[in-house]
Amino acid sequence: MNLFTELRSLVIDSLATMVADGVLPEGLDFTAVTVEPPRDAAHGDMATNAAMVLARPANARPRDIAEVLAGRLAEDPRIATVEVAGPGFLNLRLAGSVWQGVVGAVLAEGQGFGRSAMGQGQRINVEFVSANPTGPLHVGHTRGAVFGDALSNLLAYAGYDVTREYYINDGGAQVDVLARSVYLRYLEARGRAVEFPHGTYPGEYLVEVGQALADQIGDAYEDQPEEVWLTRIRDFATDAMMALIREDLASLGVSMDVFFSEKSLYGTGRIEAALKALDAKGLIYQGVLEPPKGKLPEDWEPREQTLFRSTAHGDDVDRPVRKSDGGWTYFAPDIAYHYDKVSRGFDALIDVFGADHGGYVKRMKAAVSALSDGKVPLDIKLCQLVKLWKNGEPFKMSKRAGNFVTLRDVVDQVGPDVTRFVMLTRKNDAPLDFDFAKVLEQSKENPVFYVQYAHARVCSVLRKAAEAGIAADDAALALADLSGLAHEAELAVARKLAEWPRLVEIAARGHEPHRIAFYLYELASDFHALWNRGNDVADLRFLQDDAALSQAKIALARSVAVVISAGLGILGVTPLDEMR
Secondary structure (H helix, E strand, C coil): CCHHHHHHHHHHHHHHHHHHCCCCCCCCCCCCCCEECCCCHHHCCEEECHHHHHHHHHCCCHHHHHHHHHHHHHCCCCEEEEEEECCCEEEEEECHHHHHHHHHHHHHHHHHCCCCCCCCCCEEEEECCCCCCCCCCEHHHHHHHHHHHHHHHHHHHCCCEEEEEEEECCCCHHHHHHHHHHHHHHHHHCCCCCCCCCCCCCCHHHHHHHHHHHHHHCCCCCCCCHHHHHHHHHHHHHHHHHHHHHHHHHHCCCCCCEEEEHHHHCCCCHHHHHHHHHHHCCCEEEECCCCCCCCCCCCCCCCCEEEECHHHHCCCCCEEEECCCCCECCHHHHHHHHHHHHHCCCCEEEEEEEHHHHHHHHHHHHHHHHHCCCCCCEEEEEECCEEEEECCEECCCCCCCCCCCEHHHHHHHHCHHHHHHHHCCCCCCCCEEEECCHHHCCCCCCHHHHHHHHHHHHHHHHHHHHHCCCCCCHHHHHCCCHHHCCCHHHHHHHHHHHHHHHHHHHHHHHCCCHHHHHHHHHHHHHHHHHHHHHHHCHHHCCCCCCHHHHHHHHHHHHHHHHHHHHHHHHHCCCCCCCCC
16 A cells, blocks of 8 residues: 555546646646645645646646646545645645555555555666675674665565666676785694785684694695785685675674676686777777876876777776776676676676765766667666764774674674664765764663563563454554544544655655665654653553554554564664563
């Protein structure tokens, strides 16, 4: 049940009768007609812009259209009042029975309330985390992991077929540095004294890897030149790091459908095939790039390179894909990887990157546009930095990691549910402060607590109902007479419940899972307000002397729990039945 969709259909049907009656001309496009909550709740329950957007094509005054449309809408029993406002906006107030019906719909549909078929089974690939396999995940990866996983949940909830994917950056120089670092830990495990040169990875997390290698091969690589051990240790270390990363993700409740190795692109013809596809479209050429703006790097020189004509697909400059020495640029395997995604038949792609990848957005979008002939959209979401605080001070780094705060540091401090919810309390492109004290605080200022407390309060109502002998299971509540829900505080909660299906589609369409967290906080606030009113107004308490009236009020509370549970499920958070 999407009440806003139903009311929009009513508006469209009314406009169609106005066309049939000659009030409006034929051939009008109703696509831009909306029905949504008014900016000011005092103006009504819903508002439509129909008269405003149709005035010009209909060659009529918007207020004239609005007044006729108001009369047609007023004939529907769901509409209590219709008011023409300003130049031609229409504000609608709905009958109380409509909001009571929303509660009934939540109970009847259960976890299906708010689920959407908007995606129509379209296949979407969401690539996220994709951290270099050189160590444990850090707090920045944590935000990207939570965002990507919640976005995937949201899209699945909205009817898309979602594939979660991790791109293993195991083809670059960083894995050679990892291998050299593990070799030092291997020598250390063999009793040698070692020093870590600048640029290597000194974190204690490699001690176990070095020991495992020593246990496996003994002294085989001692005093051996790099060419003897580099490839073997690189593979060994990469596998160990990916096992560690999988464990980190699992601690946060994140699992991937696909792990794609960058290394698989090299020496297999896959990079060449992607560039050949671009070349066939006339988008690969030999050329010399303009010098970069600003101060020139000392080693810069004009030289002929193989370039991708990315400006033909919206980029600012064309991009090199092959260096003058014949080696691939960093961009070439990324093109090949996205060519692989396009070739797998996805209808849309989403990449979740860190804030430092902002300069990569246009070139990557250009590549996907070119490779798919503009048929496969790519949305790139950048996750801004997270600042960690504890006792008013910046949270110190993990000794185990060496120089950064790890995902495990965060999860071990506050748990996966709190971590996930807090990471979604800001839009992904806004910086986020994570205060270890505040996220565990039991107050309205802590959204995690406030939402969980609402769910727990509902569960306490259900327990008390059972003790009082009131049938409060979902089947019984679905049959309850809801006409007793008439107080404005009760209807306010029902109105907020009615927004859920619309909110899901808006959030899914914009790839914005933070909207779910915002909505849950607002719903919890309305519920807590109703609860607190019950402390002063006996008629608003959930348990009444009249069992039938109690069922109606309990039905409202249970509906809140159903929607909170669904929303927390999208965020990847487990709802609590009681607070401890």
